[in-house]
Amino acid sequence: MSALTSVIGFPRIGSNRELKRSIESYWKGTSTLEDMQATARELRKKHWLLQKEVGIDLIPSNDFSYYDQLLDTSMLLGAIPQRYNRLSLDAEDTLFAMGRGYQGERGDVTALPMKKWFTTNYHYLVPEIDDSEEIKLNSTKPFDEFSEAKELGIITKPVLIGPYAFLKLARRPEGAPLTFDKGLVNAVARVYAQVLSRFAELGAQWVQLDEPYLVLDKSDGDLELFKSLYSKILPARDTEKASVKVLLQTYFGHIADIYETVNLFEFDGVGLDFVEGRDDNLAALKKFGVAQRTTIFAGIVNGRNIWRNNYADSLGVLDAVNQITDRVAVSTGCSLLHVPFSVEGENGLHPDVRKHFAFAVEKLQEINEIAALSELDEAALKDSRELADNQALFDGHRVETDSKVAKRIEALHHSDFTRLPERKERQAEQREELALPLLPTTTIGSFPQTREIRAERAQFRKHEISEEQYDTFIKQHIDGVLEKQERIGLDVLVHGEFERNDMVEYFGQHLNGFLFTKNAWVQSYGTRCVKPPIVWSDVSRAQPITVSWSAYAQSRTTRLVKGMLTGPVTILNWSWPREDVSHKLQTTQLALAIRDEVLDLEDAGIKVIQIDEAALREKLPLRRSDWHKLYLDWAIPAFRLVHSGVKPTTQIHTHMCYSEFNDIIKDIDAMDADVISFEASRSDLTVLDAIHDAHFETEAGPGVYDIHSPRIPSEAEIETRINEILDKMEASAVWINPDCGLKTRGDAETWPSLEHMVAAAQAIRARLER
Template identity: 55%
Template sequence: MKTSVIGFPRVGTLRELKFASEKYFRHEITAQELTGIAADLRHIHWMTQVAAGIGFIPCNDFSFYDIVLDTAVLLGIVPRRYRELNVSKLDTYFAMARGYQGESGDVKALAMKKWFNTNYHYIVPEIEDDTVISLDCEKLTGEYEEAKALGIKTKPVVIGPYTMLKLCRYVGSKNAEDFADDVAEAYRQLIAECDEENVEWLQFDEPSLVRDMDDDDKALFHRVYERVFADRADCKILLQTYFGDVRDVYEDIINMPFAGIGLDFIEGKQTGQLIDRYGFPGDKVLFAGLVNGKNIWRNHYDKTLNVVGQLRDKKIDVVLSTSCSLLHVPYTLKQETKLSQDYLRFFAFAEEKLIELSELAALAESYNYTELEAYHKNQELFAGTRDCNSDEVRQRLAAVTEADYARLPKRSERQALQKKEFGLPELPTTTIGSFPQTKDVKSQRAQLRKGEISEQEYVDFVKGKIKECVKWQEDIGLDVLVHGEYERNDMVEYFGEALGGFLFTEKAWVQSYGTRCVKPPVIWGDVYRKKPITVDWSVYAQSLTDKIMKGMLTGPVTILNWSFPREDISIKESISQIALAIRDEVLDLEAHGIKMIQIDEAALREKLPLRKSDWYTEYLDFAIPAFRLTHSGVKAETQIHTHMCYSEFTDIIPAIDDMDADVITFEASRSDLQILDSLRENNFETEVGPGVYDIHSPRVPSVAEIVKAVNVMLTKIGRDKLWINPDCGLKTRGVPETDASLRNMVEAARQVRK
């Protein structure tokens, strides 16, 4: 039995690509040095897969920033404003990803959105009416030849034509149908190019096929692939899907000229049923996604081998595969030296999943796999028990009533009381929470971790940074202040460290976007608050100013979605446990005089099912009440804020309003404020702060630019409901650009007030 990997982590074991890219951005290394480091990483990643015996190894899954952006470049989808910068090909690419501000011009970055139901962010390709689709497969064929020179046969990976057409943003009068033939022609040419390179397998990633598809979607899918397959070719096409099942087009797919079809058996609820009902062609290869590419728990071999056996009984030619790209899990367990084997033996990161694939393939080929050591070790693991349950947590959750999910009085009455309580000016200015985490902050945290400074020395340092931050914000003229979050390593990890039930890794980094990596905690057991988390910092910060100080918390849905969740209890139960823990913190903050509390739910949409029919029954019906549970016990005068970023929220606006927060801030700058129309159409009641500038780009917005954005907002949102703020936290930005941007933002608010 052969094995396949859909995609592999690209940042390196110790985030080598991140650090190299950031050096390039700071002009500390040349483009040649950066591409050299990238080549070295690719070679390591390929050789790692070769060593594990993987049969179908991907290439072109490497990216300096994002594979969707790479595919846009492959198709020539580069908006005019970036081409007109007249900078190098690499710098044009980074300008689309990060924005550009320099001698050649001043352009914003392209929009960024969450990648389906993950915490990864992709760059949204932008198609103008005069965009000419033209193939440039230098990167794809170049990386294939790179691997070939090492003696490694790979399958190039590219986002498929249907998914590309669905992900693009059309900024003119044309739409996907207008570009369908040209895009399909480019993919037909790509197959021809791969044929010339003697590529045996070419993988087209089509995750958009797992979403709801109407007749127009199906027609577009067929139209595109009829042209793609217009010519006969020796190159075999693998249609790779993930994050769900393809129930709307399964019958179509199995009758189309794909040589292989990749199906997700982890998140694809109906994948097995579809095969049972409609069969699977004998002339095609089934790439069966049976090793979870999104979570870090070990594979249960018995269950997987049972599915493989059933497929083989149907005479299906099976390749054992990951369920999705391994981009979504950390690189290797080898760097984890502090967690005991009592925990680590339950985990499999990317390298370990390669071993699982190899062992499963060997077991599947064995005449009697139940006698083999790999099978016995796995059986012993799953036959054992984990110390992860708390009777106290479960009893408390069972005692929650419907009344605990409702806040009184109703929001309109609360808002009137809050305006009187706070006396803020029209269009109040604030930030999302974090301020730049400078080198001294990271250094002090590292010294504390290594025992080089005492806890008190660290506390005194952080208090000094908070004092500087409060004065800085007062000098800028912000209306509502934050303490800067200097004590926090990560908005989820920091909270998890104060909650029972969490485990933490040392170097288990996962790419979130570009050079941004996160280290998700692991939810090992039942969750509860061990101690107050933020109270002392918030109270200290409030003591330094007469202005309002927001308390800053991470919400239960985001804590769960940005952690590796348990698989032995439901997502609903896990979120509800976390909600009770955050509720304790909210009430504690209020009791200590904090009158504004922000509960961030940046990741609300991530576990939202990709099919609308499942939205409420499988997620929103418990995720939204869980948020209400965190704040329903506060006084009417206490103002609850929340924040969301980089997701498509327009279709769940009523659910967001139902969270019953008083104020919501969210990303809008990269998407040209598109969400505002949806807010107005749904009679959104919550006060709102659409981000007026993009913090994920190093460029500084001008006063005029922000004034223009605010004036557009005021055509859709009442003056009494609009807040002025950046679109996300400022943790990753530098001090000079943060200062300049915030001063411009405050001045813009002043001008609009006049």
């Protein structure tokens, strides 16, 4: 009999993004709430039955969400700020109001803050708890979905964000961390105890509590918080009426510094990540052993990359764990939410290439095969066809090294990473050269991509129209968006990026070394999905990428037009990276390719160049001791390599998305850009304190309104935001811009919002210049 198998979580968007389309149809009013609910039920059924057919023992439920699992947890606990309750909406619409804001007949509220989920490109909604909220069991969703699966003959393993992670990720209304007073801790623990008791009554055998925050460094009181919560929760698993096993699930790293305490609690299962936390988790097991009632759920199938699992490596890990305990289950390293649905249908990839990849569906089979192989003796393993076929993928070199790229990297000198003169001198030259007003206004880069634009691009891709016809179409849209920007008074314009399907895939299509999929979509936030390209081999620039479009746009206006590029760290972080060479090497290759593009833009007369590093913070290691040696010491130089060769008067911008910037603000300054724009509206501008305290030298544009919400901010609202920025920053160092690009918004909300932004900036500028 094979070892127990478990999946932490499964993608919920569907094989063809059915959930996205259903929800967006409901938002537009073209379908009903019942239609959306029916689509959700059908997807859950399909995914449960698929896992059952493969043979997974512990199939998750409640990993489904209309928007975000942590937002669902807030709903479950009744942590719903009063401004949303006052709207008097039903449960789904309240959830959507919290996720994306609401502007209508019932009121006008902004969305909850949105942050990156640890080191992934998935975003969660930050729970908000104030003193007026009563924490109580407020939703039946987890129980309803368990019962739904039970009617199909499947006893699932309900999954919930754990109480420790929930409280550590929650914030007070003003954005400050929670203080964990006894009343709050007891109330949260009481709800989770009720949840366990209810699942026991329903017939659940296992309940999974996700505690990824345990892999972070611990601050004062964290250990006591964890102990206080679980000492109250765990007794609920054992009652006179029924019992349920509790799996404490961790991922994204190791828990070596708290494993001893975890072990003392004798959870029925402890999920450990042996993909990202392998050595430290193994060391902790060896040092402290495994409690008598505990099964170790060994996370050995990577839930964050698409390459096939190396069975020999995974079997080695299982063997090491089995030497400590014989109670071992085979699991994913984290939820499969972070990978595409299935390789099936990716016929654009050659079979010799496609065989190297495993998406969510294929990873289910990997779990089962590894579990079965782990039960074989040495002789049987030698005769195993599954193991032999797998090892054939890893014997020898998959691709050859590009000697030209290797020689270029070898020739790099430390001067290639340093821009001269120093920033203050450059900024003075740029003010004279660019002649921009106080509080210059701009956007982040992209403008709405309509159905018409997407259809035209698809026709061009299918060779249904000529290149000349396509170019004419794109130029007409560039002309149109330039005219609109000039009309509303923006100071630094953009060409709109109408030729781009995606800020990463578009660049990959013009670089050597990348592969592309048809349908490998992954959820980023809400209904927003991305389709990352694949880094297959060494990377170099195949041809100029953006130069012709930027040069055309600049030729059509007397105002400055920004050249728009994606930076090397973001391209790698938002692609599927290689596993056979280091991230540092791949990023350096990308940096050289984008450097070529920067210099060509400058030669074409572009005086302002934005190099987006939206994902720089995203892959920062979770342990502070690893920040520099494992990441920043090569990520920051890679960005500097991109722009170090430009003239002093060429202004380099960068942009960063939803992340916590405060703790690396000095490293961001060390990127040596001239201007940075970043998300700030959903975080209540808390980054401004860090900018002030760090004596930040880079000019900055904290986003003054949230583009991920359909609501239109008023001019007065934006004036208030700008005044808050000016309380912490010198006006001469401030830019005015939205949070992010406008690609996913519609014209109906984009242009009124920008008009209000420009009017607010001009009003404050006039006041300052009196």
